[in-house]
Amino acid sequence: MSDPLIERPSRIVVDLDAIAGNLQAIRARVQRPVMAIVKANAYGHGLVPVARQLQAHGVERLGVAFVEEGIALRRAGITLPILVLGGIYAPQVGQYLRHDLEITVSSLDKLRQVEAAAEALGRRARIHLKIDTGMERIGVHSYSCGPFIEAALASPWCEIVGIYSHLACADDPAAGMTALQLERFAEACAHFPRLGAPMPLRHLANSGGVLHFPQTWLDLVRPGLILYGVSPDPAARMDPALRPAxxxxxxxxxxxxxxxxxxxxxxxxxxxxxxxxxxxxxxxxxxxxxxxxxxxxxxxxxxxxxxxxxxxxxxxxxxxxxxxxxxxxxxxxxxxxxxxxxxxxxxxxxxxxxxxxxxxxxxxxxxxxxxxxxxx
Structure with a gap:
């Protein structure tokens, strides 16, 4: 018997080689490690097939929005480091640890929740500290993040892998907000040398940052939409090497x-x-x-x-x-x-x-x- 889904006349066709080519173009542009963002079903392209293609082509890391997406990737055999970018829901913290997912910690209270779950399971948590430099979404404000960073460094149950923020206006190359956010982020990162601690991975550049603001590339970039060959904004200057998938x-x-x-x-x-x-x-x-x-x-x-x-x-x-x-x-x-x-x-x-x-x-x-x- 035929499968009605196969027979349906409507279909999406995804060119995985185009995604691999876009990854290589981004790498050539930034000369930095890449955290490929595959949240929201890889922007409609298919979470698992896209992640497998990216892993096969050597991408360093993956980013998802929710713990459920990370678990789906682990169950599909993806072994790369995976950062869950969204806010923590306390009852789920143990699932991050059981599936070896990196956690966004966005407040002192969230840090304590992660510590408690890690101690209960006897596993150290790998975390990225989220700094709010202007989105007012999640994250500790850059101007008051010192105690938060100190507490994270002192935690026996957490390993700080990265520190990051998110750019609000980088899709527009003329936006002045990006320079302000970069300045605020640098002030937050300065706490590490002040405290005599090694600097974790700093990451700030989304698709707009990759396209327009080299100063935001830092230690790692996080391309999303451009990885799939689509421009994030009419004002964006799209790289001609990127093609739709x-x-x-x-x-x-x-x-x-x-x-x-x-x-x-x-x-x-x-x-x-x-x-x-x-x-x-x-x-x-x-x-x-x-x-x-x-x-x-x-x-x-x-x-x-x-x-x-x-x-x-x-x-x-x-x-x-x-x-x-x-x-x-x-x-x-x-x-x-x-x-x-x-x-x-x-x-x-x-x-x-x-x-x-x-x-x-x-x-x-x-x-x-x-x-x-x-x-x-």
Whole structure:
């Protein structure tokens, strides 16, 4: 019996070799170790296949958001150091230790929680100290972090692997905030030599930092979106060596002629101005294709850009081919990616939907089957 997920006409195709090439391009640029960020299902590309590819190509470390992601990687055989970047939920601390995951410690109280769990299990915890230099999300403020660092250094149950912060505005090369955050972070790191302690790994640069601010590269960089070949912001200066790894494709499942004056989809928000040809594509906002692209988005059919018309439904949407356009049932429809000489990018969809590329990629959910090109 055939597998209906394999047979589904909609699919995501991920080029793992493109991700490996992007890793090498980032390394060549920064000449530093890389912590590849694979949170949120590797930005929609597939957590385990991407992590296996990165491990095979020698990436030094991985970063995830939640302990559950780290556990999934360990169960899949990933042996690299893995830092969980998110805030600690006390009942889960033991799971970090059992699965050899590095822990973000973001306050003195969190440090005590980690110490208690480590002592109970008889295992030293490997930790990274989180300093808040301007995000006001998690982390000890840079101006008051001295006692926090002293307590961490004195802990018999914690090994300080790293110290880090997160850049708020690095996607924009003109943002002045980055220099201020770098200054605050340097002040926090200065506590280590003052206390006669060795400096742990300092890491600050996200994708924007890698692209625009060499002074933030320090001992380690943490690329996320650019690892997948996508620009983090319209203002970003993207490295031409980076190429997109993901495409989203479907097939025509219905073709009809819509007469002039007839409306399409919920709310009748689009009405055919003349007799026209309309196809139905079996993918919708239930898969993560944004409803905000209704009457705005475009797809590629037979190498030609065609507009999405009417409201995008949960499981399908319609495309206008015009009075003379041609398509047949089972013809390929490209939502993200290249067809012929044309291409539709994640960045383009984000602009049309009034959002950011991160949300487009991470919104593509597990209802869409994924297939992989290249090693992994």
């Amino acid at each position: 993901l495409s989203l494709r479907s097939r025509v499942v219905y073709f009809k002629v819509v007469r002039a004056g007839r409306s399409v989809s919920y709310g009748a928000t689009w009405t055919a101005p003349t007799d026209t040809r309309v196809i139905t594509v079996p993918l919708g906002y239930g898969d993560g294709y944004p409803r905000a692209l209704s009457n705005r988005g475009q797809v590629l059919v037979r190498g030609v850009r065609r507009p999405v018309v009417g409201r995008i439904c949960m499981d399908q949407f319609m495309v206008d081919l015009g009075p003379d356009g041609t398509a047949y049932n089972e013809d390929e429809v490209v939502l993200i990616g290249r067809q012929g000489t044309q291409a539709i990018t994640v960045e383009e969809l984000a602009a049309q939907a009034g959002t950011i590329p991160y949300e487009i990629l991470t919104g593509l959910n597990e209802r869409i089957p994924r297939s992989y090109l290249g090693a992994g």
